[in-house]
Amino acid sequence: MNDIKDIVEEVKNRCDIANVISEYMPIKQSGxxxxxxxxxxxxxxxxxxxxxxxxxxxxFGCGEGGDVINFVMKMENLDFIDAVKLLANKCGIEINTNMNEEDKLRMEKSKKYQDIHLEAARFYFANLLKGKNPGYDYLRKRGLDDKTIKKFGLGFSQKSWNELMDYLLSKGYDKQDLVQCGLVNHKSEGNKYYDRFRNRVMFPIFDYRGNVIGFGGRVLDDSLPKYLNSPDSLIFNKRYNLYGLNFSRKNIVDRTIILVEGYMDLISLFQYGVRNVVATLGTALTEQQGNLIKRYADTAIISYDSDEAGIKATLRAIEILSKIGINVKVINLKDCKDPDEFVRKYGLEEYKKAIGDSTHYIKFRIDHLKKSFNLQKDEERVKFAKEASKIIKELKSPVEVDYYTNYIAKQINISTESIKKEVYGKDYNKVYNKQNNKYANKKVEKIIEKPKAIKKGKELVEETLIKLLLENKKIREITLLKVEESDFLLNESKEILNYIIKNRELDKITIDKIKCLNISEEYLKDLERISLDSIDMNDIKSIDEIVKNLKKNNLQEQMNILLQEQKNIELQKQNKDDLKEVDVKVMEIALKIVEIRKMLQSL
Known part of the structure; x- marks a missing residue:
């Protein structure tokens, strides 16, 4: 049964539920x-x-619910095994639910290979810690402490041809299994068997559930290749896995992921406190890895190496991630070659600042394109404008088109109207003038005017919803699917929400039980004063309205902060020598406000 569970988990891992459901019915994004x-x-x-x-x-109308397999069972009128088989076929997993002897053998092998890899990981880890060795010295020189080394199960393979093989054979495994799972190589000439990894620092590769499925080895001498990964096997395919996802998936906040290239980049960032980070496995980002990221994040911030190869990989990742609807940004590593060097040179706070200042992928592509042209020459400026227009043409928002055409125009002294004509081509008058009539004659203040105030006070909305979650288990089960910690403004609400999530199975959570938390007396008194008598606990729509107001309040608060920031910048204009820089900042804030307004309209 464990093997079957593994297959079911792998099917659910590869099949994004929104993508599958969208094949059966129209769905609309909501947050x-x-x-x-x-x-x-x-x-x-x-x-x-x-x-x-x-x-x-x-x-929340008829009560139906479940995971992707339940949905397919219901829609296709299939039993569990047939639904798993259908989904497995969709995502490229070979499975025969008749469970003949061959299939059973395949499942048994999969479990056996995981066991072998776990034994190998323990062996390499023991090698690293049992005495002085170059592997441990290397990791310490790279700044890793013992706690981090243990957390990631790092190890060391001795400079030996058969040390691991002999150890695993002593555990009862045979040579053919060791070859097939990628830990031992076989040379037919002379019928020689030898360890794949020798004299390397070892990085166990885990699947998202924490099973060891492969290894990456970093050489400690001048041997090539510098990094060596396990080959694809029954349990490991680097196209479908991301290094560190087993750790980061529990630390993803605001559905944002940092994407790096190397093992050490990820481990170093993790040690410094950046935990929402994943890494590709020695190759450029694949479409399968992009879909895996989409399961956990709406925004991906790329932090690849700053050399030419890293930039090329960044552009490839942008293409894959933007195509599947992920918001992509790129970190500026200043004078550093990789994130590991950056965080050690400048520290955690500077890296966090770099995350906050990360460049939108459209601007990154334009800036990269600009390096290919000599903008001192008129002919080169024209060529640049034409190529950059192709990038802008991908944008759907007229505000974003305005922003980036303006960005290009200021650099090459060509009018924004000319660039927009290049973007829209022969459709310019038909498409853009229509938008222009709607937006161009409005002042910036009109575009970003403050929306009407939400009638209910934000504190009352939060506290009412918290009390409902404490009091009613049914409402708790429904509402926890719709809200996240980031939807709440008050720290007390966030802390109680996390307590509720951990104790969600209780029928009722009394206010006395949360007094042990770091909650102010004033907040607790507010909870006690709130009456739920006027709320029909069985009316889903009334509960939904409270949730909607909660989200509106949060977006409103974000809007207010941005409006105030914009106002402050405008007031400082007279003291600025470079008014262009101020205008760019104002426009950047306007873009953020437009996005928030879109989210408000969708609620």
């Missing part, structure tokens, strides 16, 4: 999740919700 009209009962108002982070669906 980081999706919603649509329930296919299991007639309705006019969408009550069918899909949680991207939890990979589950729930209809």
């Amino acid at each position: 980081s999740n999706y919603k649509g009209l329930c296919p299991f009962h007639g309705e006019k108002t969408p009550s069918f919700h899909i949680s991207s982070s939890k990979q589950i669906y729930k209809c």
Whole structure:
């Protein structure tokens, strides 16, 4: 049964629930999740919700819910095994549910190979710590402490041809298994068997559940290749895995992931406190890895090496991630070659600042393109404008088109109108003038005017929802699918929410039970004063309205902060020598405000 569970988990891991459901019915994005009209009962108002982070669906009208397998079972009228088989076929997993002897043998081998890799990881780890060796010296010189070394299970392979092989043979495994799972090489000439990894620092590669499925080895002498990965096997395919995901998936905040290239980049950042980070496995980002990222994040911040190879890999990752709807940004590493060097040279706070200042992928592509032209020459400026226009043409938002055409125009002294004509081509008058009539005659203040105030006070909304979650288990089960910690403004609300999540199975959580938390007396008194008598606990729509107001309040607060920041910048204009820089900052804030307004309209 454990083997079957592994297959089921792998199927769910590879099949994004929103993508599968969208093949059966129209769905619309709502924040980081999706919603649509329930296919299991007639309705006019969408009550069918899909949680991207939890990979589950729930209809709050008829009560249907579950994971991607449950959905396919219901839609296709299949039993469990047939639904798993259908999904496995979709995502490229070979499985025969008849479970003949060959299939059983394959499953047994998969489990055996995981066991072999676990034994190998323990062996390499023991090698690293049992005495003085170049592997341990290397890791310490790179700044890793013992706690981090243990956390990632790092190890060392001796400069020996058969040390690991002999150890695993002593554990009862045979040579053919060791060859097939990639730890031992076989040379037919002379029938020689020898360890694949020798004299290397060893990085165990885990799947997202924490099973050891392969290794990466970093050489300690002048041998090539510098980094050597396990070959693809029954349990390991580097195209479908991301290094560190087993650790980072529990530390992803605001559905944002940092993407790096190397093992040491990830481990170093993790040790310094950047935990929402994953790494590719020695190759350029693949489409399969991009889809895996999408399961956990809406925003990916790329932090690859700053050399030419790293820039090329960054552009490839941008192409893959932007195509599947992920918001992509790129970190500026200043004078450092990689994130590991940056965080050691400048520290955690500077790296966090670099994350906050990361460049939108469109601007990154334009800046990179600019390096290919001599903008001192008129002909080169024209060529640059034409090529840059192709990048802008991918944008759908007229505000973003305005921003980036303006960005290009200021650098090459060509009018924004000319660039927009290049972007829209023969459709310029038909498409752009229509948008221009809508936006161009409005002042910036009109575009970003403050939306109407939300009627309910933000504190009352939060505290009412918290009290509902404490009091009612049914409401708790439904609402926890729709809210996240980042939706709340008050620290007390966030702390209580986390307590509720950990104790969600309780029928009722009394206020006395949360007094042990770091909650102010004033907040606790507010909770006690709030009456729930006027709220129909069985009316899902009224609960949804409270959740909607909670999210609106949060977005409103973000809007207020940005508006104030913009106002402050405008007031400082007269003291600035470079007004262009001020205008760019104002426009950047305007873009953020437009995005928030879109989110408000979708609620």
